[in-house]
Amino acid sequence: MEYRKFFLQSKTVIGAILIALSMVAPLLGWEFTATDANTFVEKVGVFFDSFAEVIGLALVLWGRFTAQGPLAVLPTKKPDDTLQSSWMIGAFFLTMVVVGGCAQTSLVTLNPATRLYQVEANFAIAKEEAALYAARPFCSTTVIVACADPEIVVKLDEASDKTEALIEQSRVYVQALDMGMPNPPNSGALGQATASLRALIAILATIETSKGA
Amino acid sequence: MDLKGTLIILDLILTGIERSQAIYAKMAEVRDFVQNKVNKGERVTDEEWAALRERLDLAELTLERRAAEARELLANKNG
Numbered sequence: 140m141e142y143r144k145f146f147l148q149s150k151t152v153i154g155a156i157l158i159a160l161s162m163v164a165p166l167l168g169w170e171f172t173a174t175d176a177n178t179f180v181e182k183v184g185v186f187f188d189s190f191a192e193v194i195g196l197a198l199v200l201w202g203r204f205t206a207q208g209p210l211a212v213l214p215t216k217k218p219d220d221t222l223q224s225s226w227m228i229g230a231f232f233l234t235m236v237v238v239g240g241c242a243q244t245s246l247v248t249l250n251p252a253t254r255l256y257q258v259e260a261n262f263a264i265a266k267e268e269a270a271l272y273a274a275r276p277f278c279s280t281t282v283i284v285a286c287a288d289p290e291i292v293v294k295l296d297e298a299s300d301k302t303e304a305l306i307e308q309s310r311v312y313v314q315a316l317d318m319g320m321p322n323p324p325n326s327g328a329l330g331q332a333t334a335s336l337r338a339l340i341a342i343l344a345t346i347e348t349s350k351g352a
Numbered sequence: 353m354d355l356k357g358t359l360i361i362l363d364l365i366l367t368g369i370e371r372s373q374a375i376y377a378k379m380a381e382v383r384d385f386v387q388n389k390v391n392k393g394e395r396v397t398d399e400e401w402a403a404l405r406e407r408l409d410l411a412e413l414t415l416e417r418r419a420a421e422a423r424e425l426l427a428n429k430n431g
Contacts, residue, residue, distance in 0.1 A: 249386060249387075249390060250390075252395065252396070253386050253389060253390060253395070253396060254386075256386060256396045256400075256401070256404070257382055257383065257386045259404055259408070260382040260385075260386075260404055261379045261382055262408070263404055263407045263408050263411065264375060264378045264379060264382070265375065266408060266411035266412065266415065267407065267411045268371075268375060269411070269415050270410075270411040270412075270414035270415045270418075273414060273415050273418035273419065273422075274414055274418060277421075277422065277425060287418070287422075289421075289422035289423075289425045289426050290422070290426065292415075292418055292419050292422040293419055293422050293423055293426065295415065295419070296415055296416065296418075296419030296422075299412075299415060303412075340372070340375055343371060343375060344368045344371050344372045344375075345368060346371065
């Protein structure tokens with residue numbers, strides 16, 4: 140039988156999974172409680188937030204440049220290497236634990252209104268970064284550095300619009316809570332807005348990898 | 353992979369790290385701000401909300417305008 144690399148041995152697959160994981164973690168309810176958010180976690184939380192996405196990005200880029208051949212859904216034994224699969228799988232699940240545990244250290248002990256403010260303020264930061272990039276001259280055959288790729292500008296705008304829509308739903312939810320409504324609709328909107336914001340940031344993190352400095 | 357390829361990847365990764373860290377550093381300031389509010393038992397004031405909305409609107413104006421120009425450019429390029 141032809142040897143095909145087990146899909147979890149693919150750096151591209153692992154990188155993509157890590158990015159997806161950091162986005163969906165809030166939807167799965169992986170949030171730290173006030174007890175969990177001790178002083179140490181508070182101090183390193185920002186690093187791990189950044190670390191998780193950067194590792195994902197790094198793996199995607201690494202995999203892209205070193206990809207070899209098609210992948211298999213189930214593991215197949217490589218004649219000259221019996222330990223590599225188990226090592227990769229172990230590393231993968233260890234990384235999942237780290238990423239999952241640190242996915243949402245920044246949203247702790249906040250009431251919905253304050254959490255909404257935090258999401259919107261973070262959105263403003265991402266949007267300002269996106270606007271700064273979009274304000275550059277468009278890349279062309281004569282402009283190749285410090286320029287904006289039109290396709291990325293469109294992607295940023297679409298991601299921004301999606302996040303904005305989810306934040307709007309969150310506003311409705313928070314207002315309903317403020318008015319004393321017991322179980323208002325859109326209770327998951329805040330988590331979805333956070334996930335959508337992470338997708339926007341993921342695009343921002345790759346901006347310089349596509350065109351000029 | 354040759355040395356040039358390795359250096360390109362390294363540069364891409366470092367640039368990505370730098371950008372991510374810059375964004376997350378700003379977000380850490382936001383987190384500290386709201387956490388401070390919670391600790392003091394305060395709410396975000398109307399003025400603070402208004403200032404935030406102003407920033408969002410300003411960024412939206414630029415992004416929206418440039419995205420429209422980008423779409424037009426891409427449409428012309430594609431036919």
